[in-house]
Amino acid sequence: MRPDMFDELCPSSLSPIRFGDKWAGMVLRVLEHGPRRFSELRVPLHGVTAKVLTQSLRGLERDGLISRTVYAESAPHVEYRLTPLGRSMLVPMAAACAWVEEHWEELLDAREAYENAERLDRAG
């Protein structure tokens, strides 16, 4: 799990599409590759605090998209994994990601054009 896997696009306030809260979509994409522990999740989502990640995980668990398992053994840890429902959501998510990638330049251009027009307005 590369620590920089989300550096460029996510969390990007530029994408107009969001799944769950700020981090939920990224969590799902990490878990896509298999179950992960709390501290493993924090690596690619660098910058997220424990509290906020917990919130996000609780929300996903509440919606039945992930499951949480506690292992109280010698090396106690907690494991999160996708449920079938969570896995099924990867489909519309992929469609959304594909759209964003395909139209990324258009989005950037539109914003630039809009802000230029605004500046002209103010200049009168």
Add this chain to the structure above:
Amino acid sequence: MRPDMFDELCPSSLSPIRFGDKWAGMVLRVLEHGPRRFSELRVPLHGVTAKVLTQSLRGLERDGLISRTVYAESAPHVEYRLTPLGRSMLVPMAAACAWVEEHWEELLDAREAYENAERLDRAG
């Protein structure tokens, strides 16, 4: 344009998927059927205030998803319509809506189960 077209599902805090801000997705779906005026948009989106709708429309315009045209003629009005980019976003939006509809019951059940488990925790 039925005034109640969004009453049931939208704006639903239950859907974990969102396009733009709270009202943006609904605006796009209204404009799907052709250009609409400001006051026409307010009908199906009942409850939205002029300020908030304006904000949402500005955001969509800024992203190049809709265009705004002012008609200063005898009966002055403003018309909003989808751009090709905006229309293209209907595709991933439809995928998201289909997923929500298909899994709506599962989502509700998951929430109920989660809250029941919470209540048992507090009791136990």
Add this chain to the structure above:
DNA sequence: CTGGATCCAGAAAGATACTG
């Protein structure tokens, strides 16, 4: 290691009143 508790800043949403 995996969080909970508390406090805080900024964004988002809404109520209300007013304007070209």
Add this chain to the structure above:
DNA sequence: CAGTATCTTTCTGGATCCAG
């Protein structure tokens, strides 16, 4: 008709410190 201005409330995310 189509907004703007102002104010208030609510929500979100984060910082910091603490605990089983």
